[in-house]
Amino acid sequence: MAEEKKTTTAKKAVPKKTAAKKTTAKKAPAKKVAAKTTETKTVKKKAAAKTVTFRVKRGERWQEYDVAYDASTTVLSGLEQIKGDQDGSLTFRRSCRASICGSCGMKINDRSRLACKTKIKDMIEGMDHRNYQGRDVISIAPQGNQPVIKDLVVDITQLFNKVEAEEPYIKEGPERVEAKDKTAYEQVNAVSNCIMCGLCYSDCTELEVNDNFHGPAALAKAFRFVADPREGQKTDRLKKLSEKGGIWDCVRCGMCVDACPKGVAPMEAIGKLRHRAIEAGITNNRGAKHAIVFKDDIRNGGLLNEPMMLIKTTGLFGAIEQIPNALHLAKKGKVPSFFPEKIEGLDEVKRMFKVLEETELDVETKVLDEGPGAG
Amino acid sequence: MGLSKDLNYAYYPGCAAKQIQKEADWSARAIAEELGISLHDMPKATCCGAGNLQEHDPAAGLAVNARIFSQAEEMGMDIATICNTCLQTFSYANQRFKNEPELLADINEVLTAAGIRPYEGTIDVKHLAWVLVDDLGLDKVKQKVQNPLSGMKVAPFYGCHALRPFEVFAGRGGERPLYLDQLIQAIGGEVVDYQGKDKCCGFHVMLAGEEDFLSMSGGHALNAKNEGADVMVSPCTLCDMAMGAYQAKAEKKMGKKIGLPEMSISQLVGASLGLGKDRLGTDRLHQDPTAVFKKYGVEL
Numbered sequence A: 001m002a003e004e005k006k007t008t009t010a011k012k013a014v015p016k017k018t019a020a021k022k023t024t025a026k027k028a029p030a031k032k033v034a035a036k037t038t039e040t041k042t043v044k045k046k047a048a049a050k051t052v053t054f055r056v057k058r059g060e061r062w063q064e065y066d067v068a069y070d071a072s073t074t075v076l077s078g079l080e081q082i083k084g085d086q087d088g089s090l091t092f093r094r095s096c097r098a099s100i101c102g103s104c105g106m107k108i109n110d111r112s113r114l115a116c117k118t119k120i121k122d123m124i125e126g127m128d129h130r131n132y133q134g135r136d137v138i139s140i141a142p143q144g145n146q147p148v149i150k151d152l153v154v155d156i157t158q159l160f161n162k163v164e165a166e167e168p169y170i171k172e173g174p175e176r177v178e179a180k181d182k183t184a185y186e187q188v189n190a191v192s193n194c195i196m197c198g199l200c201y202s203d204c205t206e207l208e209v210n211d212n213f214h215g216p217a218a219l220a221k222a223f224r225f226v227a228d229p230r231e232g233q234k235t236d237r238l239k240k241l242s243e244k245g246g247i248w249d250c251v252r253c254g255m256c257v258d259a260c261p262k263g264v265a266p267m268e269a270i271g272k273l274r275h276r277a278i279e280a281g282i283t284n285n286r287g288a289k290h291a292i293v294f295k296d297d298i299r300n301g302g303l304l305n306e307p308m309m310l311i312k313t314t315g316l317f318g319a320i321e322q323i324p325n326a327l328h329l330a331k332k333g334k335v336p337s338f339f340p341e342k343i344e345g346l347d348e349v350k351r352m353f354k355v356l357e358e359t360e361l362d363v364e365t366k367v368l369d370e371g372p373g374a375g
Numbered sequence B: 001m002g003l004s005k006d007l008n009y010a011y012y013p014g015c016a017a018k019q020i021q022k023e024a025d026w027s028a029r030a031i032a033e034e035l036g037i038s039l040h041d042m043p044k045a046t047c048c049g050a051g052n053l054q055e056h057d058p059a060a061g062l063a064v065n066a067r068i069f070s071q072a073e074e075m076g077m078d079i080a081t082i083c084n085t086c087l088q089t090f091s092y093a094n095q096r097f098k099n100e101p102e103l104l105a106d107i108n109e110v111l112t113a114a115g116i117r118p119y120e121g122t123i124d125v126k127h128l129a130w131v132l133v134d135d136l137g138l139d140k141v142k143q144k145v146q147n148p149l150s151g152m153k154v155a156p157f158y159g160c161h162a163l164r165p166f167e168v169f170a171g172r173g174g175e176r177p178l179y180l181d182q183l184i185q186a187i188g189g190e191v192v193d194y195q196g197k198d199k200c201c202g203f204h205v206m207l208a209g210e211e212d213f214l215s216m217s218g219g220h221a222l223n224a225k226n227e228g229a230d231v232m233v234s235p236c237t238l239c240d241m242a243m244g245a246y247q248a249k250a251e252k253k254m255g256k257k258i259g260l261p262e263m264s265i266s267q268l269v270g271a272s273l274g275l276g277k278d279r280l281g282t283d284r285l286h287q288d289p290t291a292v293f294k295k296y297g298v299e300l
């Protein structure tokens, strides 16, 4: 009942203002010149007074508020309107209002976004480049994968602890290299813009089913230190990262890449960590073993040899565990051959791998240092 | 703008469709034939690397992809695939080749040294479902429908490797693309909205973390079922495997019955075109859709 009541009072606040403006507009035509000015003004004000409904998750219930907006109003200003004019009890975090502090991350229409960077207009009208379909009512909920404290505020301890567990500082050690120039930081630059907003953590699909996963932000941070030339214990870090809960638990769903407001692309950093781990010979885990199979198969036959892949990934005992699965598939005639057909032109592929072996090629994506303060 | 003309495509089914998920390949070929789309085999194409080779040896990953792109380019066609992981791996590489000329030159040096035709960066990579919607057109699909689905409730599962990162999929990726919805509606189905439609099937941790995988795939299928879905479709052979072939395992793990027939979008489109189970391979599905189809007057 209490909710119903609140919703109605909240809703009334705005339409009243609109009605008042309409009256002014009607009165105006008395003087021609004045009418013109009033009319332009009215049009402007009218545009500013468009309203949209925010459906805000507050614990177990959803509460609706009407919010006035124009082309530049952000979701955060909308929430501030509510807090200031309609309901002081609504609780959310914010500080900088400029996508810097990372405080205002929340789920806005199902995806985690910074409230201060997200325009109400875009949420209603849609954004073609992201295939985001606009909606009339904007739903706002706290971030996912973390306990809720109140309304839109979540307990960020997990995220911060996981980042801290990566030991985010340069350690002394034998692998330290003195960096000569800026290009030595092209990998570090790629991930150092993280503002710890937790959007990636909130949308990560692996975290939804596995609390122990380090998560995208922490792994991006870990990469920042593995990639730093000055770091003295790179291999040791990679060893720890290859354990359960680390780099090989990521399902490569890409949620973190699309969620990140700072272009950190954690999934890409995870891929680079995997590459470095394999290079460092840390391959005694299913994830690495599985990745390695592909190269040999492509080189030797062109296609993936699925039954052998299983054995090479999981080991003989693991493969025996998989027998019920294989029998299950076999029920439907799905028995892959141990000797899949080979492709045509295999000699060409073999030559190509030989050339690759003899060539040093750094093809990793890089982010250049662009002036003072960059990175 | 791509190379393909008159609905001719270099067809790249991917390793899973060639070996375990053969029905995805059969049904793709069957609907293409029925709809006047020509899929041309690529006998020299290797595995795409599935992102795994790309992590193990990034340069080899790009070279393997460039070699395949060059073959399509020589055929004068864009690539059409039916596997999301192939789609993502290719789209990512192709975007880099188109935007980073130096990278393309480096990789082409490798190809040339091995006596392989270099890649000029002109092809597009598409999913067969995009071909149906964008190149053929939904009206043409509608014209060929023999057995409209008559309001069958279909849950589309797009699969993350066709969605993210949104920039690489030429406007087809992102939060909520509609091409599967449009296809489903064009053949008379009703789209079911459910939690998890844009999430991950978990296939890529199937071996490294089976528990996590089953919670993901089973969870989404159950959500769809609870929203009233009669069937689920995906555009990806790996999602098909995760959500369909392994559904019984997920049921066991969750201690709940799901019982939601899952199939590839080609199989569902094929059924509406009146193609039988021999051409669509629907008898290889782990949850038999025959009864549900019958309910809506669709004979297999």
Ligand code: SF4
Binding pocket: A200, A203, A204, A205, A206, A207, A215, A216, A249, A250, A251, A252, A253, A254, A255, A256, A257, A266, A267, A270
């Ligand atoms: S790509 Fe990996 S780290 Fe990023 S959201 Fe998906 S599972 Fe999480």
Ligand code: SF4
Binding pocket: A193, A194, A195, A196, A197, A198, A199, A200, A201, A216, A217, A220, A259, A260, A261, A262, A263, A264, A265, A266
């Ligand atoms: S990686 Fe991006 S999304 Fe994740 S916490 Fe850092 S800035 Fe936020």
Ligand code: FES
Binding pocket: A093, A094, A095, A096, A097, A098, A099, A100, A101, A102, A103, A104, A105, A114, A115, A116, A117
């Ligand atoms: S308020 Fe600081 S990032 Fe939004």
